[in-house]
Amino acid sequence: MKRSSQPTINDVARIAGVSKKTVSRVINQSPLLNGDTRKRVEEVIADLGYVPNPQARALALRRNFLIGLIHDNPNAQMVLNVQQGMLEVLRDTEFELIVHPVNRGSPTMLGDIGQFLERQRPFGVMILPPISENDQLAALCAELGVRYVRMGSAPLDEASHMVASNDREAVRGAVEHLIESGHRRIGLVLGPHGFRSAVERQKGYEEALEHAGLPLQRTLIVQGDYKFESGMRAAEQLLDLAPRPTAVFASNDEMAAGVLHVARQRGLNVPQDLSIIGFDDTPIASHLWPPLTTVRWPIATMARAAALKLVSGEGGAHSEDGEASLFVSTLIRRASVAPASG
Structure with missing residues (x-):
């Protein structure tokens, strides 16, 4: 009929x-x-x-079927991994991903993001660290009626609005692995100023030393910015010390690669002369020689969970289906760590 x-x-x-x-x-x-x-x-x-009818639904909801990714992050691989994780969820749906980079140092950042949200009318947005730590930005999304999920290295918001990792505990475990291998002078390459992840990872390092009864030596802590070149600069500073460290924890794999590069330039054998651990478990970690021991940050899994929080349902609470909010990072043991010599 x-x-x-x-x-x-x-x-x-x-x-x-x-x-x-x-x-x-x-x-x-x-x-x-x-x-x-x-x-x-x-x-x-x-x-x-x-x-x-996507157009009719978008008109009724006063939202487009767009999911925004807002970031100001110097780690291109991290942003790429987030995109891949989110796209796995959005593929074969009506939703499309749009990426909106910003400058967190700009005094007009909040206004610029507000204009982006009002112009594009996204269904929801994923906010990456460090700007995810800005409570004013979260409040702006709520004011404009835009769903949001914040990614962080520690809890930042209600479970429906966040995905977080246990960076402090993960780094503590990594440094304890070095201590158990006999290392007592362990260098730390910090992440950039203004990043909660840098703070959490430093605290994990400090807690491991304190738990083992080892002194905290400020000369062994050097500033980095999550980029390869800063790892090289940090390594130059650490390896000029007398005595030099027998191990280094770098707060991401890019900087760990920079430390390894300088160690090789100086004729040091990794891991016999210097053990190195990174953080992220990006592809570079397994492509280096020796392959890098590192903390696997479940970034793609977190991104998938964030996308699910954003697209599950059309108007109810974000986490009504119980998507996870806290994700555990794990130590991946490869060949860049050896027992301390001497």
């Missing part, structure tokens, strides 16, 4: 015996549904010949 009008999402929901929100999740290929429900809704959609 010929229908007098196009079927609506209400028709699908009524016949399938589910809510409009569930129908929407089926349409958006959400993984947060059981197979029987998905199959029943898909059969009704096919039987009715229902075709979703």
Whole structure:
């Protein structure tokens, strides 16, 4: 029989015996549904010949089907990993990812982001550190009615608004691994000023030394900025010390690679003369020689969880389906650590 009008999402929901929100999740290929429900809704959609209208839905919601990624981060690999994780969730849905880099040092940063949100009307945004630590930015998103999820190295917000890692505990475990290997003079290459991750990782280093009864020597702590070149500069400073450290923890893999490069330039054998641990477990860690012992930061997993928080449902609480908010980093042991000599 010929229908007098196009079927609506209400028709699908009524016949399938589910809510409009569930129908929407089926349409958006959400993984947060059981197979029987998905199959029943898909059969009704096919039987009715229902075709979703993204433009109409966007108009009704006063939002576009865009997910924004807002960042000011010097680590290009980290941003790329976040994008890949988010795109795994958004692929085969109506949502598209838009990336909006900002300058956290600009006095107009909040105003610029506000204009971006009002102009693009995104469905939601993911905010990367360090600007994710800005409570005013979170308040701005809430004021404009834009869903947001903040990524951090420690809890920053309610579970529905964040994904966080346990950086302090992970670094403490990494430095304890060096201590257990007999190292007593352990250098630290810090992350950049203004990053909560840098603070958390430094605290993990300090807690490991304190727990082992080792003195905290400020000369062994050198500033870095998460870039390869800063790792090289830090290594020059640390390896000029007498006595020099027998091990170095660098707050990310890029800087650890810089430390390894300088050690090689100076004729030091890694790990026999100098043990090195990084953080992130980016591809560079396994491509170096020797392969780098590092803390695996579950960045792509965190990004996937953040995307799920943003797209699960259309108007309810973000974390209604129980997506995880705290993610555990783990030490990946490779060949860049050896027992201390002498």
